[in-house]
Amino acid sequence: MSLLSVFRWLADSQLSTAIANSHYAFAVIEMVHLMGLTLLGGAVIVTDLTALGLISLKQEIGEIQRDLSPVAAVGLAMLLISGFFMLADGPLRYYGNAAFRLKMLLLVVAALFYFSVHRRALSVAPGARPRGKIRLAALTSLTLWFGVALAGRAIGVL
Amino acid sequence: MAGGVPLLLEWCNRISATSLSTVIRESDWWFNIIETVHVIFTTLMVGTILVVDLRLLGIVLCREPASRVVQAVVPWTWAGLAIMGTSGLLLFISEAAQAYDNVAFRIKLVLLLAAGVNALLFHTTIYRAVGEWDTRLPTPGRARTAGALSVALWTAVIVCGRTIAYFH
Numbered sequence: 275m276s277l278l279s280v281f282r283w284l285a286d287s288q289l290s291t292a293i294a295n296s297h298y299a300f301a302v303i304e305m306v307h308l309m310g311l312t313l314l315g316g317a318v319i320v321t322d323l324t325a326l327g328l329i330s331l332k333q334e335i336g337e338i339q340r341d342l343s344p345v346a347a348v349g350l351a352m353l354l355i356s357g358f359f360m361l362a363d364g365p366l367r368y369y370g371n372a373a374f375r376l377k378m379l380l381l382v383v384a385a386l387f388y389f390s391v392h393r394r395a396l397s398v399a400p401g402a403r404p405r406g407k408i409r410l411a412a413l414t415s416l417t418l419w420f421g422v423a424l425a426g427r428a429i430g431v432l
Numbered sequence: 433m434a435g436g437v438p439l440l441l442e443w444c445n446r447i448s449a450t451s452l453s454t455v456i457r458e459s460d461w462w463f464n465i466i467e468t469v470h471v472i473f474t475t476l477m478v479g480t481i482l483v484v485d486l487r488l489l490g491i492v493l494c495r496e497p498a499s500r501v502v503q504a505v506v507p508w509t510w511a512g513l514a515i516m517g518t519s520g521l522l523l524f525i526s527e528a529a530q531a532y533d534n535v536a537f538r539i540k541l542v543l544l545l546a547a548g549v550n551a552l553l554f555h556t557t558i559y560r561a562v563g564e565w566d567t568r569l570p571t572p573g574r575a576r577t578a579g580a581l582s583v584a585l586w587t588a589v590i591v592c593g594r595t596i597a598y599f600h
Contacts, residue, residue, distance in 0.1 A: 316479025427468045
């Protein structure tokens, strides 16, 4: 089954018809998307600015990361669920959209990076702290998420 | 005022007639670029506010003193506010005449004011005595109320902000 046929199946589904025919559905879904964005954004920004030494907290960066990780996860879950419903509004419109494709690619890379490589880089033992590695991980995370947001903003413009 | 154009509407019409307003409104790119900046710095501003609110509610960063979180994070909130406010003002200038009649825009301004008053009240009352509850859990009821109100008000600001475009 090709990707296009999955998108066609979604376009023919009752869910897609219901969202496309509703006056308010897309607006409400988009608002959930924006709230998820602020939650994920807040958690990522505070974690990474702390890792970069631009926010000064008492705890080790690994503890900050662990503490804010559930907030990032809730935000991401809201973004993914609302994002799926936004896609269902017009799957074939998004299928050929270059910004949408770039965003999905960046999203997968950013999410995998944030919850694996980034997490490990930040949870170093106190004392023995490879600052360079932590900073690089934080900068990469900020850049990737920023890229996801920019590509997402471009979907509506293209 | 009888029969005349309301003063505020007249100002909005004059703003819409300026060349700055016309340039942004008639350019394919300027409006999109400014709106993108607005959304990204809203994320910085409201995102950092939410982290502070969650600390006031006793949900995250509870091993940090509350005052430490406020002092460390709030400068970034101000930075976000400066750029969010500037880009927001430019967006308003580009469509001042339409914004005047836009119900969502009016509600958003009231909500922004309410969010500001809530933050001001927090800082001038319960936060003055933060030394007494800096590391205490649960946080005092008034700090939790301020945090919960802040989450609700900023959520409503974002909802109204997005709605502005649907009223055009």
